[in-house]
Amino acid sequence: MHAKTLLTVVAALLALNLPLRDAHAHAEHGQAQFGGVVAEAGEAQFEIVGKDGKITVHVSDHGKPVATAGASGKLSILAGAEKSDVELKPAGDNRLSGQGAYVAGAKLLLQVQLPGKKPLQARTVAK
Structure with missing residues (x-):
């Protein structure tokens, strides 16, 4: 796998994980x-x-x-x-x-x- 493709995949996975972090931080909200x-x-x-x-x-x-x-x-x-x-x-x-x-x-x-x-x-x- 080329370095550019690997970086794109890693960036996409990190971006997809950010909303989960926020959802967990507000799990007690409400x-x-x-x-x-x-x-x-x-x-x-x-x-x-x-x-x-x-x-x-x-x-x-x-x-x-x-x-x-x-x-x-x-x-x-x-x-x-x-x-x-x-x-x-x-x-x-x-x-x-x-x-x-x-x-x-x-x-x-x-x-x-x-x-x-x-x-x-x-x-x-x-x-």
């Missing part, structure tokens, strides 16, 4: 990591976890934690004809939390304001 439900808005991914009367929202950007210092938010919970709002405040590196609960099937509307960014809004259904 997947719940903490037992909650996932919602997305722009570059941000939110995992909403309701446990023991507390709502925790984990914030990430393509798997990387997003700092929530100075952030604020609100989770509106729609279950049948009932609506409740949970105020969310920073609760650690990449988390917001507040007091509240939701049931399976409830519609969740999340509004988050990260410092220096546009307000984000995401929707999902509780499982």
